[in-house]
Amino acid sequence: MSRRLPAEWEEQDGVLLSWPHADSDWCDDLERVEPVFFEIALQISRFERVIIVAPDAEALTPRLRAAGIDSARLSVVALPSNDTWSRDFGPIAIEADGALKLLDFGFNGWGLKFASDRDNQISRHLAAAGRFAAPLQTVGLILEGGSLESDGAGTLLTTAECLLNANRNPHLTREKIVAEMASLFGVSHQLWLENGYLAGDDTDSHIDTLARICPNDTIAYVACDNVEDEHYPALSAMAQELRAFRTPSGAPYRLLALPWPQACFDDEGERLPATYANFLIINDAVLVPTYADPQDATALAVIAEAFPGREIIGIDCRPLIRQHGSLHCVTMQLPLGVLA
Template structure:
């Protein structure tokens, strides 16, 4: 059978975090962002295992002490020793495929969104992860194709969703034609069909319009998307065009998708006046729960209620992510799910 990328709501062994440290871009607000990582560690380790990538031994010991103080379940936490440039596990982490009987962990090239930042250490993390934690019965594959996990969404029918602005960007795989990129993507991930969006972006986003900031697949042919209802906002027209595109998308049997709109948080800025990419779409699905970024915004509660419609039966938990957007990402961006069977028992 064909190996196919698993949807995020597939049962998981663990979630992977790459922990921030003083030599990352998080240095100016390290304490605040570590608080978010500690909260995530508590929430995740109560429900499943957590894999933490630690840059060095002293950092690993400091993390253990911090998590012990905050009563995280250390029995459910696995440490992987690997140097790192930064912490965006969604994009440097592995993509996991299954053929129904066996898993395959795919390691694509990570270039920090088209060479915007240093990424040599992050691009090597999956090798350390596979050597230290991967189930011996799982296969591994390495590809020269440049691809970040935040750039793609897939559902249970093998339909892949992405944005042309990212995957077709000339700063990635520029030696390939658009058709070659599409065929490579389908072959690598076992996609039955690829749906492309031509519209949608977030100001302050370094990723060239990652899909996980804009639109997310949910079970049962559902799409959860961000909607801007403020005509004075710079995103209004572009996200309106994206919403129009979503109405036209069709699944493998020609079916339309149920659409669930997420509210638009008020504009957030850093001290330099740069707009930050606050989005409710950047949520994380774990076993029996969905962790949703919040921003101390009047729309937070509506966002939680809308996400609950897409994932009935799961607990919906808000996580304050104001510290994360200071580095132009949010909750989903710093995590990567590792499906059931990924870890060595």
């Protein structure tokens, strides 16, 4: 069976979101974070469908319509959830012998750091409710969407810190995980970063916070230029790795350095994982997290260089990083043909 993991920039049906609620970690921050979700949903709905899971769909739906979201592009499904990180519990779409299939991996709250029992069932509930046109296959492996980047042509970019972490699949060696990635996603060219992290990140260095594959053999990556910052050594080492990576044809990748935002901290003084790499690619646009930072404009310009012809839309994600994620983390794109 031939398999392929589509690139994020390929045509999409829509994007999955999980709405924040009072029985989640957002309980004390709903007034700050809900406007961010409304803005993300609104911008997605300008270009494609948005499917939202929420514990109280009946109450949320009129609020979404009042926010200007086109009803024809909106689906709200009543489902319980632990949290909002759709990237990591949502289904991962592949092509198997040319037909779409959804893979439902196990989600264990990034190594049992947080409750995940409800989130781990969301993909199955959506499939049972007839929301998907593609079949859903349960896979007996712990894996999150934020840990994978694909160019849609056989190359996978990931981090060793996440995929080899003992809190995910401790029974598997590196060689076995490499083999699983090749078998599940049909990838023949795997690029594994050994360096790179963000303080305040709960995911064990998800690739979507650090480096992103873009069209035309391009990688956009976070670059720390402040030698006094704790991240400088690790991110400098990561940049060296990226410079050494080669495409399947043996050419170096075109590298685009994303700027380094000023350090953000929570109310207790803990550093938060602000990153411009956590952008979402949708039909004809890219949604980019911003942080009311002087570097926001530079980040938007760099991403515009990676995605010519797409509208580049900044969304203030300062409330999101208070729970240690950003824009890409709360979304999961669904390729064309996935949604019923």
